[in-house]
Amino acid sequence: MSNEKKIPYKIYLEENEMPKQWYNVRADMKKKPAPLLNPATGKPCTAEELSHVFCDELVAQELNETDAYIDIPQEIQDFYKMFRPSPLVRAYCLEEKLRTPAKIYYKFEGNNTSGSHKLNSAIAQAYYAKKQGLKGVTTETGAGQWGTALSMACSYFDLDCHVYMVKCSYEQKPFRREVIRTYGANITPSPSDTTEVGRKILAEFPNSNGSLGCAISEAVEAASSKEGYRYVLGSVLSQVLLHQTVIGLETKTALDKYGIKPDIIIGCAGGGSNLGGLISPFMGEKLRGEADYRFIAVEPASCPSLTRGVYAYDYCDTGKVCPLQKMYTLGSGFMPSANHAGGLRYHGMSSILSELYDQGLMEARSVEQTAVFEAAEIFARIEGILPAPESSHAIRAAIDEALKCKETGEEKTIVFGLTGTGYFDMYAYAAYNDGKMQDYIPTDEELQKSIAKLPKID
Amino acid sequence: MSNEKKIPYKIYLEENEMPKQWYNVRADMKKKPAPLLNPATGKPCTAEELSHVFCDELVAQELNETDAYIDIPQEIQDFYKMFRPSPLVRAYCLEEKLRTPAKIYYKFEGNNTSGSHKLNSAIAQAYYAKKQGLKGVTTETGAGQWGTALSMACSYFDLDCHVYMVKCSYEQKPFRREVIRTYGANITPSPSDTTEVGRKILAEFPNSNGSLGCAISEAVEAASSKEGYRYVLGSVLSQVLLHQTVIGLETKTALDKYGIKPDIIIGCAGGGSNLGGLISPFMGEKLRGEADYRFIAVEPASCPSLTRGVYAYDYCDTGKVCPLQKMYTLGSGFMPSANHAGGLRYHGMSSILSELYDQGLMEARSVEQTAVFEAAEIFARIEGILPAPESSHAIRAAIDEALKCKETGEEKTIVFGLTGTGYFDMYAYAAYNDGKMQDYIPTDEELQKSIAKLPKID
Numbered sequence: 001m002s003n004e005k006k007i008p009y010k011i012y013l014e015e016n017e018m019p020k021q022w023y024n025v026r027a028d029m030k031k032k033p034a035p036l037l038n039p040a041t042g043k044p045c046t047a048e049e050l051s052h053v054f055c056d057e058l059v060a061q062e063l064n065e066t067d068a069y070i071d072i073p074q075e076i077q078d079f080y081k082m083f084r085p086s087p088l089v090r091a092y093c094l095e096e097k098l099r100t101p102a103k104i105y106y107k108f109e110g111n112n113t114s115g116s117h118k119l120n121s122a123i124a125q126a127y128y129a130k131k132q133g134l135k136g137v138t139t140e141t142g143a144g145q146w147g148t149a150l151s152m153a154c155s156y157f158d159l160d161c162h163v164y165m166v167k168c169s170y171e172q173k174p175f176r177r178e179v180i181r182t183y184g185a186n187i188t189p190s191p192s193d194t195t196e197v198g199r200k201i202l203a204e205f206p207n208s209n210g211s212l213g214c215a216i217s218e219a220v221e222a223a224s225s226k227e228g229y230r231y232v233l234g235s236v237l238s239q240v241l242l243h244q245t246v247i248g249l250e251t252k253t254a255l256d257k258y259g260i261k262p263d264i265i266i267g268c269a270g271g272g273s274n275l276g277g278l279i280s281p282f283m284g285e286k287l288r289g290e291a292d293y294r295f296i297a298v299e300p301a302s303c304p305s306l307t308r309g310v311y312a313y314d315y316c317d318t319g320k321v322c323p324l325q326k327m328y329t330l331g332s333g334f335m336p337s338a339n340h341a342g343g344l345r346y347h348g349m350s351s352i353l354s355e356l357y358d359q360g361l362m363e364a365r366s367v368e369q370t371a372v373f374e375a376a377e378i379f380a381r382i383e384g385i386l387p388a389p390e391s392s393h394a395i396r397a398a399i400d401e402a403l404k405c406k407e408t409g410e411e412k413t414i415v416f417g418l419t420g421t422g423y424f425d426m427y428a429y430a431a432y433n434d435g436k437m438q439d440y441i442p443t444d445e446e447l448q449k450s451i452a453k454l455p456k457i458d
Numbered sequence: 459m460s461n462e463k464k465i466p467y468k469i470y471l472e473e474n475e476m477p478k479q480w481y482n483v484r485a486d487m488k489k490k491p492a493p494l495l496n497p498a499t500g501k502p503c504t505a506e507e508l509s510h511v512f513c514d515e516l517v518a519q520e521l522n523e524t525d526a527y528i529d530i531p532q533e534i535q536d537f538y539k540m541f542r543p544s545p546l547v548r549a550y551c552l553e554e555k556l557r558t559p560a561k562i563y564y565k566f567e568g569n570n571t572s573g574s575h576k577l578n579s580a581i582a583q584a585y586y587a588k589k590q591g592l593k594g595v596t597t598e599t600g601a602g603q604w605g606t607a608l609s610m611a612c613s614y615f616d617l618d619c620h621v622y623m624v625k626c627s628y629e630q631k632p633f634r635r636e637v638i639r640t641y642g643a644n645i646t647p648s649p650s651d652t653t654e655v656g657r658k659i660l661a662e663f664p665n666s667n668g669s670l671g672c673a674i675s676e677a678v679e680a681a682s683s684k685e686g687y688r689y690v691l692g693s694v695l696s697q698v699l700l701h702q703t704v705i706g707l708e709t710k711t712a713l714d715k716y717g718i719k720p721d722i723i724i725g726c727a728g729g730g731s732n733l734g735g736l737i738s739p740f741m742g743e744k745l746r747g748e749a750d751y752r753f754i755a756v757e758p759a760s761c762p763s764l765t766r767g768v769y770a771y772d773y774c775d776t777g778k779v780c781p782l783q784k785m786y787t788l789g790s791g792f793m794p795s796a797n798h799a800g801g802l803r804y805h806g807m808s809s810i811l812s813e814l815y816d817q818g819l820m821e822a823r824s825v826e827q828t829a830v831f832e833a834a835e836i837f838a839r840i841e842g843i844l845p846a847p848e849s850s851h852a853i854r855a856a857i858d859e860a861l862k863c864k865e866t867g868e869e870k871t872i873v874f875g876l877t878g879t880g881y882f883d884m885y886a887y888a889a890y891n892d893g894k895m896q897d898y899i900p901t902d903e904e905l906q907k908s909i910a911k912l913p914k915i916d
Contacts, residue, residue, distance in 0.1 A: 008473040009539040015466040082465040082551065082842045093540065111881070113571045113844040155839045175633070175884035181891050182838055380640060381613040383538045386571040421571070423881045426633035433639045 010087040011254040018085055019249040020072055022242045024174070025280040026352060027068035028287040031359065033238070033351035034326035036062075037313060042457060045323045053220060054239075057128040057229050061239040068284075070242065079123045079156060080246065085110035088254040089383075089418075095402070097382045102405035104398060105262070106418040107251045107278065108385065113179065114149035116388065116420030117274050118234050121243035123230040126153035135228035136160025140190065140215030143343035143390070144169055144176030145420060146234030152182035160229075161185035164192070164218045167210035168338070190215035197221055197319040207442040211335050213348055217319025235271025236316065236325075236350050239316045244277020245441075251415065252281045262293060264401055267394035268415040269297040269306065269364070270343050272350030284436070286361065295362040296354065296401075298393040300372075302440045303336040305329055305349045306357055306364035308447055313457040314348055315424075324455060327354040330442075331450030337440035341369060341428035342389030347450075367396045368439040373432040375399050379449070388420040388427055459754065468545040468659025469712040476543050477707040478530055480700045483738040484528035486745040489817065491696070491809035492784035494520075495771060500915060502675070503781045511678060511780070513688050515586040519697040522811075526742075528700065530582075537581045537614065538704065541570035546712040546843075547876075553860070555840045560863035562856060563720070564876040565709045565736065566843065571637065572607035574878030575732050576692050576847065579701035580604070583690040584611035593686035594618025598648065601801035601848070602627055602634035603878060604692030609641035618687075619643035622650070622676045625668035626796070634882045648673035652797060655679055655777040669793050670804055675777025694774065694783070694808050702735020709873065710739045720751060720853075722859055724874040726851035727755040727764065728801050730808030736875040737820070744819065753820040754859075756851040758830075760898045761794040762805045763787055763817055764822035766905055771915040772806055785812040789908030795898035799827060799886035800847030805908075825854045826897040831890040833857050834880070846878040847886055855915060889906030 026032055035044040050059040061070065072080075091104040109117035129137050136159050141147030147163040154161035163185050170177060170189035180187050190210045191198040197217040201208055208214070216233070223231035234240065255262065267275030267280055275297055285291040297306055305328045315332035316322040329348040336345045349357075356362045369389070376392035378399070379385070387395060398416040405412050422429065431437045466540070484490055493502040508517040519528065522803040530538075549562040567575035587595050594617050600607030605621040612619035621643050628635060628647035638645050648668045649656040655675040659666055666672070669756040674691070683687035692698065723740055725733030733755055755764055755765045755853040773790035787806040794803045807815075814820045834850035836857070837843070845853060863870050880887065889895045890914065 010473075012470045015468075079842075113838065113842060113881075115881075119842075152839075152842055155844070160675070175881070178884040178888045178891065181880075182835060182844065182887050184839065222691060344589065375641065377640060380571065381610075384537075384571060384577075384610060386637060386640065408601075423571075423573075423633070423637075426636040429640050430632075430636045 006420070007090050007258055009092060010089050011258065012087055013085040013250055013253055015081060017253055018080065019246050020077065021069040022072055023245045023249060023281050023284060024064060024068055026065040026072055026238065026285055028284045029355065031355065032065050033355040036323035036325055037457065039320055039324050043126040053231050053455045055125070055128045055132050055134065057131065058125060059154055061242055062237060073127060076124050076127050084117060084246065085250050088251055091383055093382045094379065094410065097378070098399065098402050098406065100402040100406040101409060102402040102410045103411065103413045104402055105415045107247055108414070108418045110385065110418065110421035114152055115423060116145040116149065117244060117247060117277065118146045118149035119152060120246050121234065121240045121273065122149035122153035122199050123156070124243040126150065126157045126159055129230060129232070129401060130157040130159055134159070134230055137230055137232045138162045138214060138219040138223040139232050139234065140164045140219045142166045142169055142212045142345060144173050144345065144424060146181050147378055148176060149182045149234070150232065151185035155183040155184060158163050162222060163187045164215040165188040166190055166212060166215050166382060167208065173424055188415060192218060195221040211318060213318035213332055216317035217321055218367050220317065220321050235273040236346065236348065238352055239272045241276035241280065241350055241352055244273045245280045246281060247274065247277040247417065248281040251278065260413060262415040263412040264296060265412045266296045266298060266394050266397045266414065268344060268390050268417070268419065269299050269353065270390065271346045272353040274417050274419045276350055276353050283356065283361065296397055297357070297362060297364040298397040299364065299366050300336070300340060300344050300393065301366040301368045302442065303330070303345050304366040305347065307366045310451055311354060311358050312454050314454050316348065324457065325351050327351050328357065329454070330447055331453050333453055334450040339396065339438050339440055340427055344390050344393065350411055365397065367393055368441070370437050370439050372396050373437060385418070386422050387418060388422045391419040394418065465548050465716055467550060467712060468547050469716065470545055471543040471708055471711055473539060475711055476538060478535065479527040480530055481703045481732055481739050481740055481742060482528055483520060484523040484696065486742045487813065489813065490523050491813040494781035494783055495915065497778055497782050510682060511689050513586045513590050513592065514585070515589065516583060516697050519700055531585060534582055534585050541577060542704065543708050544569060546709055548860045549841055549842045552837065555836070556857065556860050556864065558860040558864040559645050559869045560860040561859055561869065561871045563873045564872070565705055566845065566876045567705060567846060568876065568879035572603055573881060574603040574607065575702060575705060575735065576604045576607035577610060578704050578735070579692065579698045579731065580607035580611035581614070582701040584615045584617055586610065586687060587689050587690070588615040588617055590690055592617070594620065594667065595688055595690045596620045596677040596681040597690050597692065598622045598670060598677045600624045600627060600670045600803060602631050602882060603801065605634065606634060606643070608692070609638045609643035612643060613641040621645045622648040622673040624670060624673050625647055625666065630885055631882055648676050650676060653679045661813055663889060667796070669776060670792055671776035674775035674916060675779055678775065678779050693731040696810055698731045699734035699738065699808055699810055702731045703738045705732065705735040705875065706737060706739040709736065712741055718871060720873040721870040722752045722754060722872045724754045724756060724852050724855045724859070724872065726802060726848050726875070726877065727757050727807065727811065728848065729804045732812040732875050732877045734808055734811050741814065741819065750900065754855055755815070755820060755822040756855040757822065757824050758794070758798060758802050758851065759824040759826045760798040760900065761788070761803050762824040763805060768814050768909055768914050769812060772912050774806065783809050784916065785913070786808050786815065788905055789911050792908040793909055797896050797898055800883055802848050802851065825851055825857065828895050828897050830854050831895060844880050845876060845878070846880045847883050849877040852876065
């Protein structure tokens with residue numbers, strides 16, 4: 001490789017260049033996302049209603065569609081300094097391996113013990129809970145990144161933390177569980193007999209492996225049944241996307257420093273928090289007519305909410321206790337096949353991203369998991385980072401776009417979000433290494449069946 | 459915390475500030491480490507003899523006692539840029555938690571997939587093997603960090619890699635094994651029936667859990683029985699300490715930028731590569747009379763080579779096929795108790811560090827593992843990084859020194875090496891979380907027994 005590169009392998013911002021405000025993309029959207037609805041009344045949720053479930057300040061953020069910038073409290077900025085800024089990496093080695101004229105960058109969020117971007121929102125949510133004088137918070141976790149992040153954040157602010165972990169993950173990922181315990185959190189496999197909704201599910205399906213939707217219902221019930229507790233969530237909600245804009249804001253500052261203008265910005269999408277956080281500042285420019293970019297959401301073919309779902313109001317959880325949200329959804333009863341590895345298994349999508357996608361401002365594609373792990377292995381070997389299965393969806397799409405550039409000779413600049421590391425996903429890598437990994441694409445009939453159970457909302 | 463800190467939480471060097479040469483501390487030592495001896499002849503090993511086991515360029519580095527600086531080849535510098543510079547972190551949160559006037563810094567080497575500093579030397583050794591036109595390399599790994607690092611380095615240079623992994627680790631750390639496989643290396647639990655020495659050990663001890671010394675013997679035999687292969691080692695040797703000086707050189711540059719002069723530099727010590735790499739540039743100043751520092755080597759009480767061993771020639775491996783080295787040693791037959799977690803389980807110590815310690819230029823202390831995990835948990839919760847058990851030995855000593863400063867009111871500056879992360883050590887954390895971790899200190903009789911078997915060398 002040449003020694004005359006003007007752009008370093010890794011661009012790190014200085015501490016004083018880190019964002020002091022989050023960016024709220026809704027302020028620049030002419031047509032806003034549809035409001036959350038109260039499942040009991042069918043009417044938009046009021047702040048008062050939401051405050052029974054969520055912390056007050058987070059409710060305010062959830063409902064705020066007008067302020068483009070929201071100050072990041074100093075305590076959160078200080079915590080961010082422990083693990084941020086995250087590097088924006090020029091993937092010189094990957095470019096060389098692919099022999100592509102494309103220029104590839106990735107924003108790497110995995111350099112912290114939660115192993116992902118989830119800590120960006122966890123610390124904000126824990127901070128507001130502490131500030132409100134709460135005793136603790138409850139949450140669910142699927143693959144475990146969010147549970148780890150929240151346990152770290154709560155430990156820092158000395159808050160009680162109770163995590164409901166999807167049972168199959170709890171059993172398959174004993175090390176994730178142990179990290180969460182090391183941070184002092186309580187952890188319960190879901191469904192459990194500690195909640196009414198859990199007992200109900202267990203009565204009907206005694207061998208249930210659990211699901212994200214079910215764990216959410218348990219965590220919400222646990223929060224509302226204890227004095228001084230609230231429920232917090234790691235993705236999907238607009239408040240979470242807001243906190244995650246530190247990813248996009250840092251990325252934009254780093255690119256601007258070197259005069260780089262991306263053509264394509266790519267992120268994996270489950271509930272949408274990482275993708276939303278990464279693209280928001282760039283989307284803002286697009287919405288204001290200041291610049292144009294292609295945005296690509298990459299989702300698993302086994303859980304294709306954007307590419308094969310419908311845009312409609314749906315339940316956010318199995319127990320139907322959460323507000324209804326208008327989103328691209330596969331139906332709250334949808335569960336990806338058991339052979340689906342890693343996260344990105346939520347049946348719906350952030351309402352902000354759903355609306356942007358519906359307006360044609362963002363593209364979406366789905367990829368199959370063997371192709372994803374093939375990309376993961378190439379990336380691990382050549383860039384030296386073993387990626388999370390979730391993040392590898394973005395890698396797959398970035399490689400595919402770079403290979404298109406190779407065909408056309410275009411020198412496009414591609415930026416993708418590398419949300420985390422795969423150190424706790426080695427069962428999935430083992431399946432891939434052993435040639436035992438399978439793809440799974442739900443049939444139209446399956447999807448129609450779960451979509452048919454959407455609530456009827458005018 | 460105040461917002462007026464002049465020193466950032468994390469000091470990152472610019473790419474152009476990264477070291478272009480390694481520092482060879484032997485050049486500044488008046489009394490050099492004793493030479494390696496050929497076990498057959500009892501005479502100093504020649505370059506020709508060593509070249510049957512090691513790559514030529516690495517042999518030259520092993521024997522080089524005169525050049526203070528050795529150029530880092532451009533290809534290695536390029537690879538370093540993928541995961542280095544590593545941050546020098548000001549432990550503001552830990553200082554606050556301890557309420558100490560001490561200023562604590564740590565150099566964090568865990569932000570790469572090998573999870574430790576081991577990659578610094580792995581990439582150098584793989585590079586020289588490739589440059590020599592070899593087909594592949596063999597090695598042993600205990601806790602698994604070195605095996606992971608070498609598999610990453612070999613994958614990058616498209617070299618075959620065969621790792622003998624101590625059997626108990628192979629079984630207890632399936633995820634480490636899977637990472638190594640993902641990087642395309644072959645991995646064999648040791649003792650195995652693939653080598654003569656392995657078969658001999660299995661015949662005598664059919665249920666052997668393996669040891670580092672035994673895995674070394676197998677890897678050396680495997681290398682010498684295959685055309686185009688050499689053996690590489692992740693610690694102990696002077697060449698490895700040389701490569702690891704990137705840690706100390708970066709640390710010194712970062713400190714110098716902010717005008718910080720450390721009082722105490724602390725590192726964990728197993729074979730000595732991390733500690734040697736961290737302290738070398740500072741030790742050079744001390745040897746040249748330019749500055750003074752306290753250096754503290756921290757080792758496990760269950761494997762106390764510096765604090766309870768003898769300074770003598772000893773075998774480096776169980777099979778007695780490697781050169782003899784003069785070092786602080788517990789005898790090559792010594793094995794730490796099975797309840798010892800993580801690495802730092804080698805019976806001897808780097809010859810450079812042994813000589814420096816013998817000259818009184820460095821201190822050593824041993825710590826028990828429950829105290830180590832207590833420090834690890836404090837650190838994880840307050841600094842947000844879940845440390846490796848090995849690294850946590852240094853954390854323990856740093857906390858103890860900071861608490862002494864609290865008593866005396868001294869504002870000492872403490873720098874320690876945080877060699878890696880504990881993501882693959884969660885069994886050990888689980889034992890600690892469950893209150894099942896035990897301490898183990900070998901008795902004098904045990905040590906005398908293994909030390910009595912040292913070879914007789916004039």
